[in-house]
Amino acid sequence: MAPQQPFALFDIDHQLSPEEIAVRDTVRRFVADRIRPDIAEWFETGTLPARELAREMGAMGLLGMHLDGYGCAGMSAVDYGLACLELEAGDSGIRSLVSVTGSLAMFAIHAFGSEEQKNEWLPPLARGEMLGCFGLTEADFGSDPAGMRTSAKQDGDDWILDGSKMWITNGNVADVAVVWARTDDGIRGFVVPLDTAGVTVNEIHHKMSLRASVTSELVFDSVRLPATAMLPGVRGLKGPLSCLNEARFGIVFGTLGAARDCVETTLDYALAREQFGRPIAAFQLTQRKLAEMTVGLGNGMLLALHLGRLKDAGIVRPEQVSVGKMNNARTALDIARECRSILGANGVTLEYPVIRHMNNLESVFTYEGTNEMHTLVVGQALTGIPAYR
Amino acid sequence: MKIAVCVKQVPDTWAEKKLTDADRTLDRESADGVMNELDEYAVEEALLLTEASGGEVVAVSMGPDKAEETVRKALQMGADSGIHIVDDSLHGSDAIATSLVLSKVLADKGFDLIIFGSESTDARMSVVPAMVAERLGVPQMTFANKVEVAGETLKIQRQTEYGYDEVESSTPAVVSVVEKINEPRYPSFKGIMAAKKKPIETVTVADAGVDAGQVGLAAAWSQVDQFSERPPKAAGVKIEDDGSGGVKIAEYLSEQKFI
Numbered sequence: 059m060a061p062q063q064p065f066a067l068f069d070i071d072h073q074l075s076p077e078e079i080a081v082r083d084t085v086r087r088f089v090a091d092r093i094r095p096d097i098a099e100w101f102e103t104g105t106l107p108a109r110e111l112a113r114e115m116g117a118m119g120l121l122g123m124h125l126d127g128y129g130c131a132g133m134s135a136v137d138y139g140l141a142c143l144e145l146e147a148g149d150s151g152i153r154s155l156v157s158v159t160g161s162l163a164m165f166a167i168h169a170f171g172s173e174e175q176k177n178e179w180l181p182p183l184a185r186g187e188m189l190g191c192f193g194l195t196e197a198d199f200g201s202d203p204a205g206m207r208t209s210a211k212q213d214g215d216d217w218i219l220d221g222s223k224m225w226i227t228n229g230n231v232a233d234v235a236v237v238w239a240r241t242d243d244g245i246r247g248f249v250v251p252l253d254t255a256g257v258t259v260n261e262i263h264h265k266m267s268l269r270a271s272v273t274s275e276l277v278f279d280s281v282r283l284p285a286t287a288m289l290p291g292v293r294g295l296k297g298p299l300s301c302l303n304e305a306r307f308g309i310v311f312g313t314l315g316a317a318r319d320c321v322e323t324t325l326d327y328a329l330a331r332e333q334f335g336r337p338i339a340a341f342q343l344t345q346r347k348l349a350e351m352t353v354g355l356g357n358g359m360l361l362a363l364h365l366g367r368l369k370d371a372g373i374v375r376p377e378q379v380s381v382g383k384m385n386n387a388r389t390a391l392d393i394a395r396e397c398r399s400i401l402g403a404n405g406v407t408l409e410y411p412v413i414r415h416m417n418n419l420e421s422v423f424t425y426e427g428t429n430e431m432h433t434l435v436v437g438q439a440l441t442g443i444p445a446y447r
Numbered sequence: 448m449k450i451a452v453c454v455k456q457v458p459d460t461w462a463e464k465k466l467t468d469a470d471r472t473l474d475r476e477s478a479d480g481v482m483n484e485l486d487e488y489a490v491e492e493a494l495l496l497t498e499a500s501g502g503e504v505v506a507v508s509m510g511p512d513k514a515e516e517t518v519r520k521a522l523q524m525g526a527d528s529g530i531h532i533v534d535d536s537l538h539g540s541d542a543i544a545t546s547l548v549l550s551k552v553l554a555d556k557g558f559d560l561i562i563f564g565s566e567s568t569d570a571r572m573s574v575v576p577a578m579v580a581e582r583l584g585v586p587q588m589t590f591a592n593k594v595e596v597a598g599e600t601l602k603i604q605r606q607t608e609y610g611y612d613e614v615e616s617s618t619p620a621v622v623s624v625v626e627k628i629n630e631p632r633y634p635s636f637k638g639i640m641a642a643k644k645k646p647i648e649t650v651t652v653a654d655a656g657v658d659a660g661q662v663g664l665a666a667a668w669s670q671v672d673q674f675s676e677r678p679p680k681a682a683g684v685k686i687e688d689d690g691s692g693g694v695k696i697a698e699y700l701s702e703q704k705f706i
Contacts, residue, residue: 076516077639080523084633119636131636 061329064321068356073363074140081137085144088118093148098408100270101149104263108155108189108231108272116186120145120156122164124304128180130164135369139311139362147315150418151271153308158227159183161305163190166236166247169300170291175249179234193223193237193250193276194298200225201431201446203238204295208278210239210248210288217241217288219248219256219281225425229274230261236289237276238298247289247297256281267421303376306426307369310382311362313390313422314355316415320397321351323410327401344400351393358386377439384432391419448502448596450493451553451561452526453579454486456510456517457569464569470664471671472539473569475511482517485564487524487631488624492594493562494525495629500596503527505558509537509548515647522642523634529647536652539664542570546578548662551655554583558619560601565590565623576623586616592627 065071071079092114100106115121119131124138133141138160146153164183167175182188199205208221219239226235235250252259258277265273289297325348328339338344365382368374394416398405405412423429431446438444458464462478482490493504506521508514509532518529532552540548553561561583566573573589580587588594591603592611599618604611606625634642652659660666686695700706 076519077643080520080634080639081636084636084639087633117635118633123636132640133636137636 061325063325064318064352064355065359067352068359070356070359070363073360074136078134078136078140081133082140082144084118085120085141086147088114089144089148089152093145093152097149097152097270098411098414101151101414102269102408104265104269106151106155106231106270106272108228111152111155112159112186112189114186115156116184119184120160121186122160122168122180122184124160125164125168125180125184128168128176129184130168130180131184134366135307136363136366138308139366142308142312143315143318143362145315146312147319149270149414150312150316150422151268153312153315154227154268154271155189157305157308157312158192159190161308162192162301163232163234163236165304166192166289166297166301167249170247170289170297171249172286172290174286175289179249183234188233189228189231191226191228191232191235191274191276192298192301193226193235194302195223195225197222197224197275201428203298204245206238206240206245208237208239210241210246210283212242213282215285217248217283217285219250219278219283221278223276225262226274226276227268228272229259229276230272232259235276236301237278244293245295245297246293248283248287249289250278250281250283250287252276254281254283267417269417299376302426303379306383307365307374307379309422309426310365310379310386313386313419314358314362316419316422317351317355317358317390317393320394320412320415321348321355323412324348324351324397324400327404327410331402338400347396347400351396354389354393358389361385377435380427380432380435380439383427384429384436387419387423388429391416391423394419448497448500448559449505449557450497450502451505451507451556451558452486452489452493452521453549453561453563453575454490454506454508454517454521455483455564455567455569456480456508456514457483457567460484460568466671466674470539471674472664475513480513480516482520483564483567483569485566485568485624485626486517486521487564488626488628489562489564490521490524490526491629491631492622492624493560494632496560496594496596502559505530505556507549507552508532509540509545511538518647519642520634522645522647523638524632525634525638526645528645530650531647532650532652532655534652534659534662536659536663539667540662541667541669542572542574542578543668544662544666546575546582548652548655548657549575550579550582551657552650553579560596560618561585561621563621563623565625573623576621580621583619583621586620587623588614588616588620589623591622591624594622594624594628 122130123133126132210217210219237248237250256279260275262273331338397412434446458478459481465474465477467474504526506518506526506529508518515531518531563576577587588603590606592606593604595602602615605614
């Protein structure tokens with residue numbers, strides 16, 4: 059029997075329409091041409107030609123692809139998931155760039171913005187001429203954003219924004235941020251051009267994960283914003299949380315891309331690498347690892363597609379997305395670690411993508427809702443009792 | 448400018464290609480079908496030409512039901528409409544029959560250019576463009592690595608082993624392109640969405656005005672009587688260098704007719 063790739067074992071393509079396959083193939087080819095040749099070097103040097111890539115992604119229609127109108131491509135949730143999967147098979151940092159621009163910044167403006175805000179920001183963001191970021195997390199408030207200190211106070215018609223946001227993907231390469239701040243009227247969102255006086259953006263260095271991704275701190279020192287900067291369509295934490303729900307839906311698929319790349323790499327390696335006179339793929343211990351990983355990967359993909367179909371039907375619930383993020387981020391991280399063990403010493407170098415994916419997935423495991431928080435969301439859904447409050 | 452691009456669905460370039468035991472034709476079930484790679488360059492060139500000076504691109508493919516995917520791919524890249532020639536009687540057609548059907552379908556539709564990839568990765572004969580040109584009685588501007596159209600004058604650079612020839616003709620004409628000519632685009636998401644609504648006309652052999660007896664396996668001028676699988680790779684030859692390594696390598700290469 060000829061060796062087969064993990065998703066072929068599950069006949070995943072059978073679940074996809076010809077258009078979905080076309081979307082997947084377009085992104086897969088972009089990743090093969092533009093990401094794979096350079097990604098190890100970008101990771102090693104901690105650099106990313108974000109603006110250049112954004113313009114190419116914009117031309118393809120990747121940025122805000124699941125939004126309608128305003129220059130966005132209007133694709134389905136499954137299309138978006140498949141795109142995230144292929145991007146993350148390249149690198150989680152590349153997928154993060156797309157997630158944050160499309161699902162966090164653009165989605166927030168699309169869902170809650172005024173007509174003027176949508177017309178001003180969405181077309182250039184969709185074209186990749188501009189990049190967006192999203193400021194919710196603070197240094198002291200991660201899983202518990204309700205405690206945020208960043209505030210906006212009214213001064214005549216204007217708003218004065220003070221505080222800081224931490225772990226902001228794209229910060230130093232972004233033109234605009236959607237920032238959530240405490241006001242007398244509850245938590246509100248603001249569209250903040252990053253060249254506004256009083257905004258400082260500091261890049262976070264010394265990361266061992268998502269090195270091919272820009273991570274920043276945004277500092278707001280008496281930043282004066284016009285009344286038109288506020289997102290009129292939402293009040294309270296449900297605003298940012300619904301954006302995160304969009305982004306983590308992409309992660310449900312994306313993590314599987316990183317895991318698939320690990321398994322495919324490892325399968326090739328195990329068939330080629332010989333010890334004791336036979337390929338290490340011939341040993342039962344290796345086969346067990348390969349089989350368990352592939353089952354995990356295929357199950358994750360079936361779950362992702364199921365959630366995608368629910369989302370396209372407009373009936374997916376946040377706790378279901380939590381099931382997907384919780385399961386698939388954990389599965390992918392476990393797979394990456396197991397693959398590293400099969401690659402032996404070669405597994406620790408950037409010659410192979412495995413340890414890069416493994417380190418990246420440590421971040422993905424934590425961001426967009428930690429594994430612990432998603433576990434508690436699922437616990438609450440089952441028992442009706444919120445264990446974290 | 449009205450341009451037809453002829454595209455072919457072939458087994459995935461990297462897949463092992465097989466013949467069927469039943470009639471020794473290509474086993475299309477054994478591998479995924481994709482657009483022949485050189486045809487992507489043909490589509491790209493047609494799109495570049497019409498984007499520069501206006502016009503219409505029609506993607507044309509002859510092949511079984513599944514070949515519609517390849518027409519659709521051309522529409523996703525940006526072609527305006529498609530023609531899919533599909534008919535059970537076409538199964539096993541050779542290049543002569545293929546060129547007959549294509550030329551009948553393409554004739555009298557007012558195309559200024561008919562663009563092909565210069566060869567397909569499955570049959571690799573490179574003859575269909577020339578045959579179609581001959582049947583239509585128009586210039587055959589094959590193996591182009593550059594195409595320019597000014598009015599009714601077509602200029603190409605024909606790729607040769609040592610450089611290129613500059614060739615000029617009138618239009619309408621048949622052009623085949625080599626891979627140096629451009630960099631095919633990815634279908635954009637908007638292109639994928641738009642392609643859902645673009646029309647694909649289905650044409651049978653009878654619609655094309657061709658007698659079914661002139662096409663298909665029975666009418667082919669050559670047939671595969673038998674085939675055998677390629678033998679597995681033999682172990683290499685190891686030459687110990689005792690001072691005469693160079694001579695031995697040269698002798699080996701010469702024996703194998705590499706030099």
